Amino acid sequence: MEIFIKQKIKKVKKGDHSAFEDVVTFYQNKVYQICYRMLGNAHEAEDIAQEAFIRAYTNIHSYDENRKFSTWLYRIATNLSIDRIRKKKPDYFLDAEVKGTEGLTMYSQISADEDLPEDEVESLELQEYIHQEILKLPAKYRSVIVLRYIDELSLQEISDILDIPVGTVKTRVHRGREALRKKLRHV
Amino acid sequence: MKCANEVIQLMHKHLDDGLNEEERKQLKQHLQQCDDCQNHFHELKRAVAMVQSTSAVQAPSDFTAKVMGSLPKEKKRSGYKRWFKAHPVVTAAAIFFIMMFSGIFSTWSQDQQLSVSKQKDIIIQENTVIVPQGKTVEGDLVVKNGNLKVEGKVNGDVVLINGDHLKASAGEVTGDLNQVDQVFGWMWYNIKKTTTDIFSFTR
Structure with a gap:
């Protein structure tokens, strides 16, 4: 499949508009999925996923063919998603380290059970509930969790996509997983 | 824990x-x-x-079509730009030729008026430059946008641009007689002239 995509990308670089259609068809669900899990609603997800493909197309000449195309594409998609989250609401407050503590964020100060009233939880489908819990993660943990468990990417690939060291990816996966554990253990 | x-x-x-x-x-x-x-x-x-376990979400069915619809059209210009960047020498040469030829063209179309290189003893009658009988023009003679009638003698080259040489039996030109009618002829004349000038200058 990599070879198939590589050939298509070469054609796109040469100005073949229609070759890009196959690329979009091939990656649309993956990219849409990342955006959906990051942003939480279908409308925005579609918007950002489209934007990601358009950016990929217009910047195709900056894509290095020796690297995986999917990594490059997912990177555009996650960056756009993170930008959108930042503009939307100030949930990065949770990321801010609490003074006097090492590595402790506001996030860890929130106790798990006060997020949703019990009856509301029950009215939600389990899947929707999990989806919401993922959405409540701060963007930097959300992105690694989405890439790790929904797109099933390796730590190395996530590190390439987000342009952060593998060690940082590990730490974030670790914290994200702990946060989800707290949220989901009562379900 | x-x-x-x-x-x-x-x-x-x-x-x-x-x-x-x-x-x-x-x-x-x-x-x-x-x-x-x-x-x-x-x-x-x-x-x-x-x-x-969260089920995989699918992109909307018209997703690809929408993306393809909103792609910017591949700009022709950006194609040229890329090419120019890849071939700087060719680009420089092309620009040089464009400037050179446009210069020649503009001088071609500029003056449609009759002009003669300044010489003594020539008569201008309407559209015709006459070298009268018995007179001798020393040096080269250039006539633009007019006819030339040589009844006397020209001691040098004659160049006729956009005009006819009206032959007169007694006329005599000791040097070359060039008649330039076409734009390309005009260009050729210019190039030749420049080259000769350069060579005579170096000599």
């Missing part, structure tokens, strides 16, 4: 890139003894499984 952070680290390591033999034994041993940690480990794995 009061257990050492070390054990928690092992659990995460297990979930990320796997443990080596020794670490696995260590974790297993601890989990068998410690209910809290076993519980913790179970919750972690369960959380992961739950996240993984």
